[in-house]
Amino acid sequence: MSAAVPEGLPVLPHLASEFYAWVWWRSEAQGSAFDLGPPVGPVDVWVDERLAFRNVEDGKVTAVMTGENPAGTLEARAALAGGKVLQEIRLGIRREDREYFVTLKGPAAHLTALKLPQVVTEGDAELVFERMHLYDEVNFVVAHLFRAFAAARSGAAWQSEEMPGLHEWLLGRPVAPVRPPPIVPTREDEEEDDDDEEPEEDEADDDDLPDEPEPLDSDG
Amino acid sequence: MARQVPRRPQGQRLSRAAAGHGQGGGRGLGPGAQPARHRLPGFNRWLYDRWSCSRSASTKRLPAKLFRATLDRRCGDWCAERDVERIPAAIRQQLKDDLEHEWLARTLPTVGVTEAAWHVSGGWLILHSLSEGMAERYRKRFFRTFGLKLVPWSPLDWLEDGELAESLMAKAPVPVQLGVHLAEGA
Numbered sequence: 134m135s136a137a138v139p140e141g142l143p144v145l146p147h148l149a150s151e152f153y154a155w156v157w158w159r160s161e162a163q164g165s166a167f168d169l170g171p172p173v174g175p176v177d178v179w180v181d182e183r184l185a186f187r188n189v190e191d192g193k194v195t196a197v198m199t200g201e202n203p204a205g206t207l208e209a210r211a212a213l214a215g216g217k218v219l220q221e222i223r224l225g226i227r228r229e230d231r232e233y234f235v236t237l238k239g240p241a242a243h244l245t246a247l248k249l250p251q252v253v254t255e256g257d258a259e260l261v262f263e264r265m266h267l268y269d270e271v272n273f274v275v276a277h278l279f280r281a282f283a284a285a286r287s288g289a290a291w292q293s294e295e296m297p298g299l300h301e302w303l304l305g306r307p308v309a310p311v312r313p314p315p316i317v318p319t320r321e322d323e324e325e326d327d328d329d330e331e332p333e334e335d336e337a338d339d340d341d342l343p344d345e346p347e348p349l350d351s352d353g
Numbered sequence: 354m355a356r357q358v359p360r361r362p363q364g365q366r367l368s369r370a371a372a373g374h375g376q377g378g379g380r381g382l383g384p385g386a387q388p389a390r391h392r393l394p395g396f397n398r399w400l401y402d403r404w405s406c407s408r409s410a411s412t413k414r415l416p417a418k419l420f421r422a423t424l425d426r427r428c429g430d431w432c433a434e435r436d437v438e439r440i441p442a443a444i445r446q447q448l449k450d451d452l453e454h455e456w457l458a459r460t461l462p463t464v465g466v467t468e469a470a471w472h473v474s475g476g477w478l479i480l481h482s483l484s485e486g487m488a489e490r491y492r493k494r495f496f497r498t499f500g501l502k503l504v505p506w507s508p509l510d511w512l513e514d515g516e517l518a519e520s521l522m523a524k525a526p527v528p529v530q531l532g533v534h535l536a537e538g539a
Contacts, residue, residue, distance in 0.1 A: 141504035142518065147526030149508060189526075242508045243483060276511040283512055287520040 146192070146240035150218035152282045153237060156180075157204055157222065158299050169277045176274055177227040180204035181234055185221035186212045194220050207305070214303045226274055233271045242279070244272065407469070410490075411462035420456065424449055467491070477510075478503060 157180050159167070165179040184203050186196040196217060198209045213219070223236040223246070234248040249271070253263040285295055427448050428440045440448075467487055471478040480491055492503045509518045 142507040142509040143522065144505060144507045145509075145522065148521060148524075151526070152508070238483070241506065245483070279508055279511045280513075280517075283517050283521055286524060287517060 144240045147218070149237070149240045149242050150220070151286065152242070152279060153219035153222040154213060154299070155282050155285070155295075156224065156278060157184075157219070158302050161204065162298065162302065167278065167281070169274070169281055173228070173274060173277045177225075178274075178278065179225045181223040181225045183221060183223035183236060184209050184212075184219065186217035187220040189216065189218055192220075210303055210305065226271060228270065228274055231267070231270070233267070233274075235271055235275070237275070242275075244275065247271065407466050409464055409466045411464050413457050413460045413462050415453070415456050415460065420452065424452055427452065477506060 156178060160179050165177045166175065167178050168175045180203075182199055182201060182203060184198040185194045186198075187194050196212050198204075198206060198212070203209050221236055221238045223234065226233045226235065231250045231252070233250065234246070235244050236246040237243070238245045247268070249264060249267040252267070253259045285291060424445075428445055431444065431448065432438065432440050468481045469478055469491065478495075480488060482488065482491075488505075495501065495503050509521065512518045512521075
């Protein structure tokens with residue numbers, strides 16, 4: 134898709150901030166459980182130990198919340214409610230038995246301070262291949278999280294359900310059960326679906342085949 | 354880590370066969386780079402379509418306040434020798450250049466290494482630096498080496514659906530709506 138745009142797609146600062154806030158709210162409303170659908174499947178995503186805020190018209194960070202569970206503090210929600218937007222968010226991600234920690238930073242959502250699980254312990258080349266695979270995986274999960282956000286942001290339910298739910302959460306009111314984020318089908322899913330379909334029979338082939346003989350009667 | 358997406362200037366899709374040395378003079382990534390794959394054991398097992406390289410940059414830095422204070426003292430000495438109150442700008446500049454040259458000759462460089470990982474078939478490159486200056490230097494050398502243009506990556510690149518990306522680009526920001534006064538909840 135990007136190849137059609139020689140200079141690349143634009144980096145929209147407000148989009149990343151909305152994405153961070155959406156992930157934060159969703160993780161609290163859904164108990165950190167996200168079902169992103171195939172091929173990602175269920176993952177746990179929670180806000181870890183860093184939130185950084187900035188003013189809307191400024192690119193510099195003006196407030197940072199750190200420590201254990203800053204996302205649960207009133208100050209963090211007050212910063213958001215007061216008009217600040219998120220510039221950085223540190224997420225914990227668990228997929229199957231692998232746990233990752235990553236800070237999404239800035240309008241381009243750079244993956245920084247990435248902490249990968251250690252699965253392989255021996256072999257130089259194996260370690261490199263493992264890190265490559267794990268980096269691919271965390272990027273894969275974050276990409277699907279963003280796709281779910283994009284589908285929600287573009288959908289009709291954004292104004293009617295998502296924003297009111299987010300407002301209620303900001304005000305500290307009990308959050309009603311929210312619908313899980315929409316599952317965005319990927320190209321792999323569509324290709325797999327195509328593979329699963331039975332090939333259509335060609336009617337011309339039937340005409341070429343001789344008619345089946347009629348079964349003989351059992352009486353002879 | 355900043356992601357960059359390699360592009361041909363004409364907008365063609367990147368491919369390994371298309372990668373080649375850049376045209377024109379100047380240093381690209383070749384002479385200064387040490388492709389990490391050449392140091393890995395079991396070279397034949399290395400994934401064929403991924404590259405890793407590093408660029409080292411030696412930087413000399415002078416202590417700014419000390420430099421300025423020393424320059425001011427030398428200017429003061431020059432004025433005292435000639436019994437004048439102010440030093441001409443050209444003389445001050447000359448003294449500054451001399452001092453800079455003198456101190457840089459005695460300063461040890463600080464070596465910084467910036468690494469990059471290029472997924473050739475995936476069409477993206479990760480730069481281990483968030484500095485825009487470093488990214489710009491890398492873009493220049495990448496173009497000189499491979500003839501390919503790196504463009505900054507956007508989160509919209511995560512979306513495979515072009516219509517979804519266009520829909521998002523058309524959405525206005527909603528920070529005002531998030532600015533709910535806490536008094537409303539009281």
